[in-house]
Amino acid sequence: MNRRPTIVIAPDSFKGTATATQAAELLAEGVREVLPDADITLAPMADGGEGSSEIFHGQTITLPTTDAAGRLVEASYTFDAASGTAYIDVAAASGLPAVASQPVPTTGDTYGTGVLIADAVSRDATRVMLGLGGSATTDGGSGILTALGAVLRDRAGYALPKGGADLINLDNVDIAELNIRAAAVEWILLTDVSSPATGPTGSAAVFGPQKGATPAEVMRLDASLAHLCSVLGVDGTLPGMGAAGGVAIGITWLSTLIHGSAEHIHILPGAPLIARATGVEELIPTADLVITGEGRLDSQSFTGKVVGTLHALTAAAGTPLAVAAGIIEGSLPDDLLAVELEPGVGVEKQLRSAGREIAQRMISTLQG
Template identity: 45%
Template sequence: MTERVGGDAVVVVVVAPDSFKGTASAAAVASAMARGVRRALGPAADVREIPMADGGEGTLDAVVAALGGAVRTAAVHDALGRPRTGRYGLAGGTAVVETAEGTGLPHVTDVALQPLRADSRGAGELVRATLDDGADEIILGLGGSASTDGGTGLLSALGARFLDDDGAPVPPGGAGLSEVASVDLAGLHPRARTVRWRVAVDVDNPLLGPRGAARVFAPQKGAGPEEVERLERGLDHLAQVLDAEELARTPGCGAAGGLPLSLGALLGARTEPGSSLVADAVGLPAALADADLVLTGEGCLDEQSLSGKVVAAVRALTPPGCAVVVVAGRVELSPAQVRAAGLTAALPITSGPVDLSALAARTPLLVEATTADACTLLHHRL
């Protein structure tokens, strides 16, 4: 605890949740948690609100808010080549881009999914806008992509040309990967190689194989069995052309349809665990240093939450002996699993099944009430 003037002890509580996807943003959840803390512990509690993300949805808003930057827009194309407006963030020399803002799956669900045609060009157009704005560091959050093109669309938007045996550009998307014979970088954006790349991933899948980009994620993007195998062969071929077989085996290279492959092979970019990258960017370690209680959360607490996600990152950064409580939309871990993960408790905001659309409007109130209950129960420890 810290002391204020007069010697009274002040309880320090850090609230650092991820978004509850589909119902509430990380900022909305953090605000609801803060209200719950003050309801239980009083208005004098030192509550530090730090909305978090794992590199996917919410990364842009969380990092830009923490850095005091601004959100801008740029004209881009969705994964099927249709014009749209995408957002990116700029804070000093640091830019924040979510690939889903340009090539996200939700933007193309109004038509039949086209897993072989979809590409990552829109993400590259956002990156190009940040380079034109003078960014010297790019935090690129991968997640929610509609494409499986190994990052060729993104690099094409930056001026690279992927050519076939005749020197003609290959078709966009995964359909053209097996035809790539060479890459022409003569027209590459002059700053693409000098900027510092920080590529945030929330998965550890390699590029190829049973856990790879095509076989795990392409079916979610509309690919049937034959299309999955075509995409697998295309990504394998691209890795060979780029002399990047070793990179293809690294954890995270299968994120966003294999987007790290071209970024790594051609620009030297390497992936980082998204939750750790965001925690560093928003100053979470310093905020946790003298915490008496830490509250985090996400929509569903399950086994994946314990590896590479926000809950795992928050727990790892919390000082020993400090209680860590998870407030979640659903809890799919047993009490024994919760304890084994080093968590004090995990509390769902509902007591049974509930319709997601009905839950959305009530999520902040339920988070606030559950947080207040947790703080009341733990008050004797603080």
């Protein structure tokens, strides 16, 4: 090598096997075996799904709460006291892995996420950045509202059962016990999809089956979210309203109720914001190579995910991009170097091996 190559390693998490930080470290170990003098910057990434909270700096707060099925669990979030910002993943308390063996598509709720939000506000958080990916629920954020003191009632005045299916019976929301401080925070909702709340591309239709919903349950959930939007006066057609089972519906209503407008709620694609906030975007133009990774690389990887975001940024900067992925499916852009992880071995060996292979295959490019 004529000079030390500059390499940015910015993977997403490999769900259930390696966090983004762990993946970055392991890929770097593999790269260094081939390019020991490389100037490597580790820049773990996320897209608003699982692992987004830990990307940000602050104190890790862990407390008892409930999962999507209502069972007692522990969940964590990141709190930056200096900026008054809480970074919370919906997946931390209300994620799919915890209920994967017994899905709760119609009764699962986001109450546990609301507990985390209330705790953050008790620590004087004035801004909540909520990662919306990976939820097990389609409840329109009603569980969060309940945890913050709202009571969703039917026409007879009874509180609705938890979950999304019974939202079709919503008549009004009782706010007598509402946590006003929590409702008044600045909300930043990070999405990894641009789906609207309802319809053929909406939350229930696209993601309901992944959460265990039958066709009949999908129809019921879709109708329930449409009714929720109607009663709360929320425009469910906006991009991102369908993320995390429609969580943005409830939070949009909540913030608008307190402030009189939706100016204090921001629904944004997660991966671009995280790339900007963590400095990855600034690093790319000066890098010789960017390496990322995720569990599955396919066409959906280029619709709001980490890989698609980094591909757009590297293409604009003229920087090569390599991807290590557990599974690779479908056609990929010609300018993308993709390496599939070796099957049948541990994730540590897989990622180190992928780092080595990427470095070996990119040596000629880096020398140029």
